[in-house]
Amino acid sequence: MSAPAVALAPRQSRIVVVRLADSAEAIGALSLIYGALLAIFPVSFPNLIVKSWERGELLPVLMLFTFLLDTGLYLRIAQRLSAKPGMMAAACLGSLPLLVVGGASFIQQKAVKYTLTSEWPNLHARVGEEILAHTYLALVAAVFLPFLAIRLLQQFKNTV
Amino acid sequence: MTNWNSVKWLLYLALYLIPVFLLPWAVSRSWVHQRGGTVRYSPKQLFERGELGLLSLVLACGGIWHVLGSTYAPHTIAVASVLLAMGGIMAMTVWVETFCRQRSGTDWHPRRAWRDSRSLALFVFSMAAVVEILLDRLSRVGAQ
Numbered sequence: 001m002s003a004p005a006v007a008l009a010p011r012q013s014r015i016v017v018v019r020l021a022d023s024a025e026a027i028g029a030l031s032l033i034y035g036a037l038l039a040i041f042p043v044s045f046p047n048l049i050v051k052s053w054e055r056g057e058l059l060p061v062l063m064l065f066t067f068l069l070d071t072g073l074y075l076r077i078a079q080r081l082s083a084k085p086g087m088m089a090a091a092c093l094g095s096l097p098l099l100v101v102g103g104a105s106f107i108q109q110k111a112v113k114y115t116l117t118s119e120w121p122n123l124h125a126r127v128g129e130e131i132l133a134h135t136y137l138a139l140v141a142a143v144f145l146p147f148l149a150i151r152l153l154q155q156f157k158n159t160v
Numbered sequence: 161m162t163n164w165n166s167v168k169w170l171l172y173l174a175l176y177l178i179p180v181f182l183l184p185w186a187v188s189r190s191w192v193h194q195r196g197g198t199v200r201y202s203p204k205q206l207f208e209r210g211e212l213g214l215l216s217l218v219l220a221c222g223g224i225w226h227v228l229g230s231t232y233a234p235h236t237i238a239v240a241s242v243l244l245a246m247g248g249i250m251a252m253t254v255w256v257e258t259f260c261r262q263r264s265g266t267d268w269h270p271r272r273a274w275r276d277s278r279s280l281a282l283f284v285f286s287m288a289a290v291v292e293i294l295l296d297r298l299s300r301v302g303a304q
Contacts, residue, residue, distance in 0.1 A: 024250075025282065025283075028282035038293050039293060107239060130232065132297070
């Protein structure tokens with residue numbers, strides 16, 4: 001094939017190769033924001049989270065937020081690398097954030113039940129602290145685990 | 161009201177930062193000074209093989225140790241410990257991968273190793289920071 005023909009042929013774009021560092025930066029920023037909100041608004045921010053958990057709004061908000069964040073992050077990586085998004089990654093990003101937040105919510109319910117049956121003083125405040133911790137951990141897990149799964153699947157695909 | 165307890169987590173963060181980031185850099189400067197050299201190594205040069213990832217595992221272990229001693233529900237302790245450990249292990253893997261690539265003669269990119277280890281170190285450090293803030297809040301609830 002001549003050089004002009006090669007130049008004119010449609011370029012085959014490669015699939016996005018995800019590195020954990022991409023999601024780690026987002027989690028780092030998310031953690032610093034969460035920590036700063038806790039330090040600057042030590043009463044109103046935890047109250048907001050606990051109240052939304054009591055109203056049952058926390059779970060869908062977390063699911064939507066992590067889903068959008070993961071998708072945005074993946075598309076940003078694809079744009080930076082000028083690569084096309086893969087089907088496997090789309091399936092992971094479509095399902096895993098929701099599954100992880102759902103699983104984290106289940107563990108949170110168990111932790112709250114455990115706290116309520118314990119004999120610690122100031123139980124209401126203690127339950128609030130458990131909710132605060134689980135909300136943060138669910139956020140981290142829902143961003144980190146899908147990208148970890150994609151990374152491991154990509155490595156597995158390369159070795160097979 | 162702000163008192164010693166409300167800023168205690170800042171001390172923990174300093175304890176994480178000093179041995180992991182500042183101490184190796186200060187020791188490298190002291191080493192160069194002792195030998196009469198004038199070279200100044202930047203943190204990027206010092207950790208270009210992904211050593212920051214290795215140190216992140218140490219940092220994650222400190223966080224896990226603190227979480228295990230808390231009065232959180234066992235479920236919360238388990239989730240926090242596993243996530244911190246996963247972050248630490250992934251950060252350490254950057255150093256292992258870079259070492260293996262370098263030793264086996266496979267192409268290795270110092271810039272990529274530095275970027276990956278720095279990002280994962282930020283992840284572990286910021287997570288340890290939030291965990292310390294949460295632990296500090298819990299200890300104050302327990303003291304009330």
